[in-house]
Amino acid sequence: MLSVSLSIYSLGARAELTIEITEGIQSAYNIAVVPFGQPKDNKLEVDVASIIRGDLAGSGYFRSLDQSHMLALPHQPAQIKFRNWLAIGQDYVVIGNIKAEGSRYHVDMSLFDVVKKEQLKGVRVTVEKNALRQAAHHISDAIYKRLLGVKGVFTSRIAYITSRVISKNNHEYNLFIADYDGANAVSIAKSSEPIMSPDWSPNGEQLAYVSFENKVSEIYVQTLATGKRKSVAKYKGINGSPSWSPDGKKLALTLSKGGNSDVYILSLDKLSLRQLTKSRAIDTEATWSPDGKTILFTSDRGRRPQLYVMPSNGEGGAERITFDGLYNARGRFSADGKLITMVQAKQGKYHIAVLNLETGVVSALTDGPLDESPSFAPNSQTIIYARRKANKEILSTVTVDGVTKQDIEFTEGSVREPAWAK
Amino acid sequence: MNLKNTVTIICLAGVLSACATDEALEEGLDVNQNIPAINVDNKGASGQGYNASTANVTGLELNQQSAYDNNLSAAEKLMQSSDFSDPSSPLSTRTIYFEYDSSQILDKFVPIVEAHASYLMRHPNQSLVLQGHSDERGTREYNISLGEQRAKSIFKMMQLLGVMASQINVVSYGEEKPIALEHNDAAFKLNRRVEMVYK
Numbered sequence: 001m002l003s004v005s006l007s008i009y010s011l012g013a014r015a016e017l018t019i020e021i022t023e024g025i026q027s028a029y030n031i032a033v034v035p036f037g038q039p040k041d042n043k044l045e046v047d048v049a050s051i052i053r054g055d056l057a058g059s060g061y062f063r064s065l066d067q068s069h070m071l072a073l074p075h076q077p078a079q080i081k082f083r084n085w086l087a088i089g090q091d092y093v094v095i096g097n098i099k100a101e102g103s104r105y106h107v108d109m110s111l112f113d114v115v116k117k118e119q120l121k122g123v124r125v126t127v128e129k130n131a132l133r134q135a136a137h138h139i140s141d142a143i144y145k146r147l148l149g150v151k152g153v154f155t156s157r158i159a160y161i162t163s164r165v166i167s168k169n170n171h172e173y174n175l176f177i178a179d180y181d182g183a184n185a186v187s188i189a190k191s192s193e194p195i196m197s198p199d200w201s202p203n204g205e206q207l208a209y210v211s212f213e214n215k216v217s218e219i220y221v222q223t224l225a226t227g228k229r230k231s232v233a234k235y236k237g238i239n240g241s242p243s244w245s246p247d248g249k250k251l252a253l254t255l256s257k258g259g260n261s262d263v264y265i266l267s268l269d270k271l272s273l274r275q276l277t278k279s280r281a282i283d284t285e286a287t288w289s290p291d292g293k294t295i296l297f298t299s300d301r302g303r304r305p306q307l308y309v310m311p312s313n314g315e316g317g318a319e320r321i322t323f324d325g326l327y328n329a330r331g332r333f334s335a336d337g338k339l340i341t342m343v344q345a346k347q348g349k350y351h352i353a354v355l356n357l358e359t360g361v362v363s364a365l366t367d368g369p370l371d372e373s374p375s376f377a378p379n380s381q382t383i384i385y386a387r388r389k390a391n392k393e394i395l396s397t398v399t400v401d402g403v404t405k406q407d408i409e410f411t412e413g414s415v416r417e418p419a420w421a422k
Numbered sequence: 423m424n425l426k427n428t429v430t431i432i433c434l435a436g437v438l439s440a441c442a443t444d445e446a447l448e449e450g451l452d453v454n455q456n457i458p459a460i461n462v463d464n465k466g467a468s469g470q471g472y473n474a475s476t477a478n479v480t481g482l483e484l485n486q487q488s489a490y491d492n493n494l495s496a497a498e499k500l501m502q503s504s505d506f507s508d509p510s511s512p513l514s515t516r517t518i519y520f521e522y523d524s525s526q527i528l529d530k531f532v533p534i535v536e537a538h539a540s541y542l543m544r545h546p547n548q549s550l551v552l553q554g555h556s557d558e559r560g561t562r563e564y565n566i567s568l569g570e571q572r573a574k575s576i577f578k579m580m581q582l583l584g585v586m587a588s589q590i591n592v593v594s595y596g597e598e599k600p601i602a603l604e605h606n607d608a609a610f611k612l613n614r615r616v617e618m619v620y621k
Binding site: 165191212213215 | 482483484558559561562564566567570571592593594595598599603605
């Protein structure tokens with residue numbers, strides 16, 4: 001059990017949040033990220049080394065050495081005594097310096113292999129002074145890529161919904177976007193009626209979501225840079241579950257205008273509709289395979305909710321793909337198309353599971369009791385989801401092997417429906 | 423994933439022998455080999471992804487007064503009439519509860535639905551909204567569909583009894599508007615419901 005915790009002050013939302021690694025991996029690399037050298041006459045509000053430590057540890061592939069266990073705090077390569085780091089079991093050491101120049105910081109980082117006593121990577125990241133967190137995340141990405149050969153997700157973003165009870169019959173719902181770790185959270189839509197089901201456009205420039213602001217459900221597409229938005233679906237009945245096609249030109253969505261919930265494909269340029277499913281059961285929670293050829297959706301046509309796939313062009317029937325458990329719903333493909341994550345219920349507990357499409361094996365990643373809305377990181381290695389912890393709704397991440405779990409807790413309100421930008 | 427600001431990652435030439443420029447290129451970041459340690463471009467968005475100043479522009483307030491609210495007082499008056507407020511009147515019951523993952527109307531609620539249907543038939547200008555809800559278990563969009571199925575079960579029964587379809591509107595909030603905020607079976611029971619709201 002690894003216990004690393006750091007506090008982050010979120011600029012946009014003014015909400016305190018804490019990241020706590022609740023379970024760690026045994027075979028992870030040991031890495032010591034030494035506090036970075038500070039610029040003269042500049043008091044930094046951001047602890048760059050601490051952010052890097054949190055990034056790496058949260059990925060599940062690293063154990064970050066706590067600063068209190070460091071015997072020396074070198075800032076220059078010549079000051080590193082490799083033998084000492086080796087003695088406390090470290091595989092890698094990271095040192096760095098931050099220099100101020102005008103309105104910017106230059107952040108230099110060097111990564112060393114302790115056993116080989118050799119430098120593996122050096123980068124300089126230059127940012128505006130208020131973007132030091134981003135600089136730290138870029139450095140985490142560089143370390144991760146160098147040591148694992150896979151792109152990190154530390155500069156990626158998430159969207160999520162919060163709800164707050166102000167008084168009886170007076171709720172506040174917000175749609176937030178934030179850094180992947182919950183920092184720099186900014187509300188992009190606020191309502192006294194529910195907001196639901198955010199989904200990122202493939203280019204990360206727009207979000208589709210459901211809003212009940214007019215007392216009925218309606219799907220909007222909002223452009224982040226301008227704040228402009230457009231209502232794309234307000235049919236009689238349900239307008240729900242928007243999901244962008246990989247080419248960004250269409251939305252799969254749920255409408256009940258035909259009498260019950262069915263999946264439709266909406267073309268975004270002409271707002272023309274094509275009905276995909278025509279069952280008398282509930283068909284909803286559609287999502288696209290990465291190649292755009294397949295639609296994955298939830299249906300209770302077999303009496304209980306299970307996952308089905310069908311061709312997105314409608315030429316072919318639906319095929320059930322989940323048989324493990326009585327409740328499998330809201331599937332999402334990994335970006336590499338090899339995995340599907342879903343909400344699975346067993347013995348009244350709802351947990352996050354992963355179906356490996358190559359082996360057909362289903363693995364439970366979490367314990368429940370009320371886990372939902374799983375969303376893959378763009379590198380397919382981590383899943384963010386919502387869960388109830390004590391009596392709070394919070395966001396958590398879990399690696400696809402189910403080993404490393406991390407909570408992102410907000411001090412107030414319920415946080416739910418995380419969507420990782422693609 | 424795409425930050426507003428451009429971040430420059432440059433090899434520290436001389437100091438860091440193992441650093442190769444192509445690695446930096448692979449990361450998709452701007453690389454400037456000729457002028458080390460100078461960032462290439464900050465487009466003024468000051469690098470927080472979406473920063474606070476942008477937020478002020480883009481944050482949307484979605485609260486709107488609708489006709490719904492303006493009618494509340496008339497509906498409230500109706501609800502205070504003896505037909506609806508007398509506990510011995512079946513019309514005083516305006517919430518129908520359901521079993522887990524079911525939209526079947528339980529026998530004990532049939533007389534309640536019949537009483538409301540009868541009232542609506544006697545008052546053809548009166549309209550009713552059937553608001554469907556679910557408990558918090560299960561996925562949110564599935565629960566929207568489930569809540570709608572529950573409301574439509576009542577809608578269909580009322581239609582069969584003779585109520586005009588034009589008198590009834592159906593909306594589902596799924597698990598988004600729980601009446602009981604606890605997380606236990608008692609709360610789940612109270613939240614799996616259809617509320618009959620007279621307009």
